[in-house]
Every structure is written in C-alpha cells, then in structure tokens.
Amino acid sequence: MLVCRNGRGDSLTLEGRVLAPAQRIDELLRITVENGVVARIEPGESSRAVVAPAFVDPHVHLRTPGREDEETIRSGTEAAAAGGYCSVLAMPNTEPVVDSAAVLGALVERARAEALVPTGFMAAISKGQRGEELTEMAELAAAGAAAFTDDGRPVVSSGLLRNALRYGSLTGLRLALHCEDPALSHGGHVHEGEVSAQLGLGGYPGAAESVMVERDLSLAALEGRPVHLMHLSARESVDALDHALERSVPATAEVTPHHLVLTDEAVRSLDPNLKMNPPLRAERDREALRDALRRGAISCIATDHAPHARHEKDVPFEEAPFGVTGLETAFAALYTHLVLPGLLSLETLLERMSAGPSRAFGLDEPRIEVGARANLVQLDLEAEWTVAEDGFRSLSANSWLLGQRLRGRVVRTVADGREVFAA
Amino acid sequence: MSELRPPTPPRRHLLSVTDLTRDDVERLLDTAASLRATLEREVKKLPTLRGRTVVNLFYESSTRTLASFELAAKRLSADTMSLRSSGSSVDKGESLKDTALTLAAYEPDVIVVRHPSIGAPQLVARVTDAHVVNAGDGKHQHPTQAVLDLYTMREALGRLEGLQVAIVGDVLHSRVARSLVQALALVGARSVLVAPPTLLPDGIEGLGCETSTDIGSIADADVVYALRMQSERMSPGEAYVPSLREYTALYGITPDRVRPGQVVMHPGPMNRGVEIDPRVADSEAALVVDQVRSGLVVRMAVLYDVLTVAPVGALAHAGVA
Secondary structure (H helix, E strand, C coil), X not given: CEECCCCCCCCEEEEEEEEEHHHCEEEEEEEEEECCEEEEEEECCCCCCEEEECEEEEEECCCCXXXXXXXXXHHHXXXXXXXXXXXXXXXXXXXXXXXXXXXXXXXXXXXXXXXXXXXXXXXXXXXXXXXXXXXXXXXXXXXXXXXXXXXXXCCCCHHHHHHHHHHHCCCCCCEEEXXXXXXXXXCCCEECCHXXXXXXXXXXXXXXXXXXXXXXXXXXXXXXXXXXXCCCCCHHHHHHHHHHHHCCCCEEEEECHHHHHCCHHHHHHCCHHHCCCCCCCCHHHHXXXXXXXXXXXXXXXXXXXXXXXXXXXXXXXXXXXXXXXXXXXXXXXXXXXXXXXXXXXXXXXXXXXXXXXXHHCCCCCXXXXXXXXXXXXXXXXXXXXXXXXXXCCCCCCCECCCCCEEEEEEEEEEECCEEEEEC | CCCCCCCCCCCCXXXXXXXXXXXXXXXXXXXXXXXXXXXXXXXXXXXXXXXXXXXXXXCCCCCHHHHHHHXXXXXXXXXXXXXXXXXXXXXXXXXXXHHHHHHXXXXXXXXXXXXXXXXXXXXXXXXXXXXXXXEEECCCECHHXXXXXXXHHHHHHCCCCCCEEXXXXXXXXXXXXXXXXXXXXHCCCEEEEECCHHHCCCCHHHHCCEEECCHXXXXXXXXXXXXXXXXXXXXXXXXXXXXXXXXXXXXXXXXXXXXXXXXXXXCCCCCECXXXXXXXXXXXXXXXXHHHHHHHHHHHHHHHHHHCCCCCCHHHHCXXX
C-alpha cells in the first residue's frame, strides 16, 4: 500500500519526445492530463523536453520515526519529487524499528498528512531487526506494509529466513534482502582490495555479499518464493544471480547509482561522503553491475538514499557512518556518467528507474495511456547544473556528488495525478 | 589572522608519503642532516621558528613521537603545547572537529595530529587554517616515521639507492610499513614485506614493494625491519595467528636469522621475545636507539619545512648551517 496527501488531481499538458520504453513508445506527443488522469494523447511538435513515466525508488531511508533531524516524510518525499519520482519505498530501520502494526499505522497516518508522493513503508522481517523472531507479518501486511526487509542488517540465520519465506507467503508481499555475512564484513569500512590494503582501511570483501546472495537464492529456490536482492555491489553476486535466473529462481535485484558510477579508487580522498554499505568496489565489479543492468538481470535502480546529519559525517573517514543521499541526483548522475558516454541507453535507464522497480515489488507500473493516473517526469537533457550543498530539498546533504557538474535535469514531476515538482 | 604577522606561505601539510616527491624526501633528509650538526653545539637551541606555535594533538598513546615533536619545536624556538585526549574535553565527548576548531582559535602555525582513526589529519586540515602534520592515523600513514627511518638507514649504510629492506611482521595493521615502503620506493630502494598470509593484505604491492610469506626472504636484505605485533588493533576473536608462540617460531627476528652485515630496525615500542629476540634488540646490529635520535632532527626538519616554502638553500640564510 502506498499513501500520500490527499488532493484533487491537476489538469496540465506535457509535450515533448515521449519515451516509455516498457510500452515501446518513442514519439513526439502532447499529453493532456485532466483531474489527474491522462485524458488525451495527441501528436506533438516540440522535441525540447523528454517526457517519460515517472521514477519509482524501491529503497530510501526517510529516517522517520526517530531521526527527523536527518529526514522527514515531508522532506524526503519533496526530494523524491525533485528527483522525478512518483513513488518511493521506505526502509524500516528507524528508531523504533517498523516491526509492529502500531508503528507502521502511525507512519501511514503521517504519510497521509505529509507525503508529497505516494510512499510505501517496508516492515521488518524480524522483531527489532535482531534476526531472532519473525514479526507479525500478517498483521503488518494488513496494516499496509509494502514489503518486508531487515535492511541495514542481514538476516543471519538461514532458518529464520526460510521461515520468513514460508510464513511470508501468507501476505503475498516480497522479501527484500540486504546480503552481508557479518563474519566476513566485520571491521570493514571499504571494499577489500588494493585500495584497502594500501590505505590500511578495514576491508569488506565482495564475497561477504555474494555468499549471502547464494544462500538467499538457494532458499528462494527451495521455497519457490520470490526474493529481491538489495543494492548489489560485487561481481560474484551478479554471477550468482545469473546462475539462479537461468534456473528460473524467482529473484529480482537492484543497484545504486553510486555503485554504477564509482569504484573504490574514489575512496583514496578519505571523503566520508564516499563511505557506504555495501562499499564502492573494484572496476571489475562495476563492469559486472553495468552489464547486468543492461541485460536486465538487475532490473531496478535504487538510490539507497541514506541521509546523515552533517556532524555525523564531519568526522574521520573511519568513524563516519555508512550512507549517502541520492534521490535528487540519481537521474542526472546516471545520464551524465552512463548515458552520455554511451555505456547505457537512455531507454534502458528510464525503464530500470520506473517499470523495473514497479514490477519487482508488484506496484502499479507508471504508464502513459488514456485513462491512467498521470505519473510523469519531464526531463531537460541539455541542462547543466552543479550539485550544491544548499540546493537539496532533503534535510541532509551527504551527497557523493557535491561540487560535481551534471548534465540532464528533472524539470517537472507529476505523481498520482498531481504536479509535485516544477523547476 | 593578525595583521602584524608576516604573510604566511601557502599552507603545506605532511599527511601522507603519497603526497611527497623524491625531491621532497631528499630535501627533508638534507635539512635533517644540517640540523644534526647544530645539535653538536653546546647551545642546542636555534631561533629559526621563534614566534611560531606548534600544537601537538595526540589521541593515541605515544612516547617517542610526542616527545620528539615537542623537543623539535622547542629546539627551533617555537612555542609548543601538547594536548592528549585523556584529561581534555575529548573526555567529555568533544568531537575532533570541535577540538580542532578550538585549538585553531589560538592560531597555531602547525597542528601535529595523532589519531586512531584513518582520515583524522585530513579532517583537521579541512576545518583549520594550520599546517597539519600527520603523526600517525590508525593503520594508514606515519610519514615522519618513514623519513626518520630513511635518515637512519642513510647514516648507518651511507646510501639509500639500491638498498634492499625486508619489513617483517604485522603488515596488516601497520601504518609504519605502509609509509616506509612508499618512501623507500621514492628514493630508489627496494623493499619486501614479510608476514603470515593473514597479516599480509592482497594488493599492498601497489605501494611499490614485493611480498613474501617466507622468513627466508630476509636473507638478501641489507636492513631487516621488524614491525610490532599490534594486538591492540585486533578485535577479540580475530584469529590472525593461532598463537604468539607460533608467530615467533615462524617470523621472529632471532640471532640465527640475522646474517653478519645486516642491520636491524624497529619503530618501537618493542615486544621483546615476540617479533624481535632480545639478543638481537641489544646487539650491535640494532639501530633502534639511532632511530629515536633521528626522530628529533627529522621532526625539526619537518616543522621547518612545512613552515617555509624555500627548500635547502634557505637554511643557511636562516642562520642554521
């Protein structure tokens, strides 16, 4: 269930090169929206803008409840709107953890009052995300959980995960898994490789992720139940995913913009805004992630938007918390670093930011057709801009792109029939 | 900044050996050598840094490094003060940034930082206007130790170019090893890191060294450099070696492993009987005390260097040589 502020649908017109790869649309069109619904689609003339189905982010941290100094439902969904998103899924690793219908119900109520774009809340797989006992999954589903995850932590016990897959089948909701073997990632701050060896930073090898990816896929195969693999970072994880998909194991996967753009070489600067979990990895990992995204084995781009207060990141690299923001920069970062150099087509990028994540979580896919709720993003591919600390709607500015010049900009977002952002 | 002050040169730091060139290293060594001569005099104090302020900010225990930075500043007539994390506002939970900003309010020329976390000197350099010298950050870098080790080797062996150095022990946790192999590569010496596989991270060769798990590979070295087993940086339960006893049997620097003509070094503090046999530590071949002595002149040279843009020739002008 996704919720946002109630309101009447807007009436407006968008015109440009309409690109809806999942629907095989690529033509100059004028889209007329009346009361939030696509009323007419007519031939257009202008090709100045690109209009596409708006984006869906399956992985954001809204830090509510508990850390409203870092992000609120309002600020986080304003950031989402500015990034071209028509819906987001929020993680449950808050304070308290979203592991009961009471906490979830309060969040849903708050989202009805505050959320600018439709927002879904994932609930925890285990109570307190401690990995010991299952949450009351059926009650959480009834209270509106969008999916289940212990994100931020792995489900260490294979037995608990198996029961979550079996019992969770009552709900019809997906399990989204953070894959990390804590015994292998222990003490790690960055990818284990040349950079960690040379800087002396604790290493977190790719295998710490891939051994859990392999386990999770084995359990998904055993139970015949779908799993969604979050923020994949390692080549070995992609290999395991490919192998499972060949055997028709029901699995989907996501990758973040920062893992697609950067490698651990960037960490040599010791900038705390380059510290995230999973860490930036080596060139061969980045290449495997890009390839899997092109092929569709990884079907979702997720920002893992993780706001942190300035004072928490203004510390030595080794002491800094993991996480970077991403909602407001995802499209421009990937357009600049992958599409413009010819590493990824614009069509594939748009598909993986919208239809891909919608399908992975069984959400309504943003579509451009008469009679559908309008969920549209208008993009200016020529616009150049500089990522600046004071330019964010998010309450936090721990972006890995600060000071960078980017091409391509979201100029208008329509979410659930309402214009939620206009540059 | 006060208007009465002469214009300060562009800010220079010593954060990592990675930032140094061969010229930089040789200039530091030469400066240290000319300062060494002045220490032979009866009056050992030089007026060179009169009116300058050097703050030592130490978040980790230290004997040699802190003592030598303090004394180095005093010998150059700088005002100096040392702040340790215990007994300061750090005990009250003050962040490194706030402590650095507090000290910066006194307008120090140099802040010397030692900290258990990688990236701490970079943070101090980011938030203050002082020249920052890294006196050791976690497992990352200890650049002044590397320069003093080169200085010691050059004094003892008369050259650096072509020297073969074997660095033995807990490489994984060693900022000394990381800085030293980089510095050796800069001056044309060759190094090999020797350690058990669990303490020898893959990819460290990229710093410009070879690696080996065989203690026999120290035989060809001119210098055998023993590293301290850093048990304090290992979390409980992290089994890098099954026991210190087995480590010593396989990798300890014992008299039978040291060939005549080789010199032996150790950054201190030594775990006698673990990485180095006491008979070796107390032998003629050991340069451990020379390293401590070098530490003083090298740190004088570093303070002098970061505070002056001009290289070697200016020493004479400053009344040093």
